[in-house]
Amino acid sequence: MIELNTVYGPVQSWRFGRSLGIDAIKPPKKCTYSCIYCQLGRTARYLKSPRDLKEPVTPEEVEADLRSYMRKLNEADIDFVTVSGCGEPTLNPMLKGIIEAVRKVLPTRRVVVLTNSSLMRLKDVREALSEADITVAKLDAGDEKAYRIVNRPAPGMPEVRELASTIKEARRDFRCLMLQVMLLETTWGFSNVKPPHLSSLLDMVLDINPDVVQLEVPYRPPAEPYVKVPPREDVLRAHQALVEHLGRGRVWTYGLHDRRGRPVRWLAEASEQMVLELLARRPCTAQDVAQALSIPPSEAELILKSLLEKGEVASVKLGGLMYYVVR
Template sequence: MSTIYGPVPSWRFGRSLGIDIVLPPKTCTLDCIYCQLGSTSTKAVDETKGNIPDEVRVKSDLEAYLENVNLQTVDAVTFSGSGEPTLNPHLGEIAKEVRKLIGNKLLVILTNATQLHKEKVRKRLVEFDMVVAKLDAGDEETFRRLNRPKSKSITLKKVINGIKKLKKEIDGQVALEVMLLRTSNNYVSNVFGRSLKSLIKTAKSLNPDLIQLDIPYRPPSESYVKTPSDSEFKYAVDQFLREFNPEKLWVYGIHDMRDKKVKWKSGGDLENRILTLLKRRPCTESDISNTLDIKKEKIQIILKSLVENDKIQKQESKDKIYYLVKE
């Protein structure tokens, strides 16, 4: 399985070429209730020795990938994928090799920030133009309910300390990614009340370069997770706007970099390419069509056959049909 996938359409970054350095099964320190990858099958609290590629493998995968995809039609190269990328001890070396191959393209890492309190992990992030750190809660109880850490030693306090230290130590931007949500059973919410207040207060204390306000629009791990209503979302965004300069806020539904086409120099087996993409991220027909630069009609035929052969399934979320690989 290649460590490279996409480029996937991202509302934040446009055509985002993914680098997966913690390969499936999903390995993470958290088990967020909204995770698009399903529940965490392999828990980790520290660097993992599991399915971990090193810089030699990623370099070779990326070189092979760039023979097919036109790098000019990629907007960002993003470390993300099947788990928490900072669990890979080779992260720093991998980032250096990737930089050599992509020149000055925007290099981004999406992290859940649970490892940032460790100096050795922060040192591995110096190559990135942007580190996007997850922050969904401003109090420990909401953090535990929403992000479900896999060990008692993982606390919001450590996450906050780690982000603060990182902000002082790297030249790249430090952004916060906030997933705004509620649940049908009132189990947890961060779009109103004390949880929203403490979230904004904590975000403010971190002085981020950017805040990305997201909603769980792809199928979540737990069916009780709901996207906030339009009025709840507007209320929460307004509260952020009272504390942050609008230029610092990227809001889902307003800032939208999707729907740009990727150009390929050559293709390969289409069914495999679709399956590889869906293993990393649930996608709609349009997502797949834009990513692979193949007409929707052709994509529909292959998706139909994959569904009939029980390899993928359909799931509706936010009035859109997503395709997911079957477990």
């Protein structure tokens, strides 16, 4: 296993622009879910509680990595710092300290935490999330059948109605709650963006009443080959249904809302290690790598070719694009 930094990016995020990543878990993937669309692949071993995480990433480790990383990066070129990583970040019992460590090094940057919401019923988890400027909570289903199909939760995880109730209750403690919804269909006929599953999902989202709803589609290689991007008209129908209740500014939809494109000015040359740290957290095309590291596409392609020849990355084709992943 390649030794990886806890810091990676900044990646070009359609939601948050230039997003510097903090990995609160580190490879291999550890999660309470095994979502069929996850870009990190299937969950080999479920964890059900922060007590189950052995040797967690520490605030001291994050602070040291971040101070070192910022020697090659302009702070002004970071729009947000996003805590997520190789699994569910709320599994880390030191999450609150990790957020505080980020604030020590980058006090002017806003901190986002991405969570699948499964552990939000725990008091310590809610307290940690309340430290973030923005909590992005996942909700991909409004009924139990769809929840089991899409998210494949570990045994003992809350049912979807309890999950939604917990998110709604916890909202009062958060500075800003955004709800992340993955819209998808499968080759065998399931869809959460068509009846009967869509109406219950939209009702649940509206009942929670988050500050922002983010509608995503699985445009990167998913854990399961049967997962497909749904038809654009179905996504736009769901978008419009939410806009009618929440207003256009509170509904961010992939393909309509896009904060990517602003360059990052690096103070150091791109390296294979920097590319590996990026690919370990998300599959990327050569163009993605070029944008993240502010290098010509030709240079990104040379680095990726070298990593392929060494067997450290693999390539996967999806939707006419070639993505690269760490083996």
